[in-house]
Amino acid sequence: MQNILLATMITLLCACGWQLRDAQVVPQSIGSLHIATQLADRDFVSELTRALDVYGVEVVASAAAADYSVVIVDFRQNRFVGTLNASGRVAEFQLNEDVDFLIANAIGTPLTSLFTASVERNYEIEERDLLSSENEERLIKREMRQEIVRQILNRLKVLPNQSDVAEASEASQRETAETPEPIEQ
Helix, strand or coil: CHHHHHHHHHHHHHHCCCCCCCCCCCCHHHCEEEEECCCCCHHHHHHHHHHHHHCCCEEECCHHHCCEEEEEEEEEEEEEEEEECCCCCEEEEEEEEEEEEEEEECCCCECCCCEEEEEEEEEECCCCCHHHHHHHHHHHHHHHHHHHHHHHHHHHCCCCCHHHHHHHHHHHHHHHHHCCCCCCC
């Protein structure tokens, strides 16, 4: 009885369009993708590759073999003193991460202008337990990378559907073939 009730509940939820948060962030029709970067921060590239894999996007090593390329132009990480305590020691740090990127098609033509995905977080320093403060900073940096990746994935949502691009190209070729050439006098 419980299995029938559970199956009915799942069917109803799917039928009404409900989905888990962040589900279907990247369209399935995106095809393959290449990540072009000269970054030293491989953690970010790994995080982006893993997220694309989760959404079923094939990440390829060559831009020539990809339908699209995400070109990472710049990656910046900054750490600033946020506040000082009464004794003049650091009480809070501010972390910033910015990634400049654009999306290009298979032949390298940019489809988007240069975007900047950015995240800012603050965290407090616990003077009596510096190890926990370091662990908190590592955790916050990982969450910041994940947020930057989400922002990039959201930009991929607006890419034209591969089948729409192919149809538009075919229609353009048909119009060119059907248009009579002007007669010179």
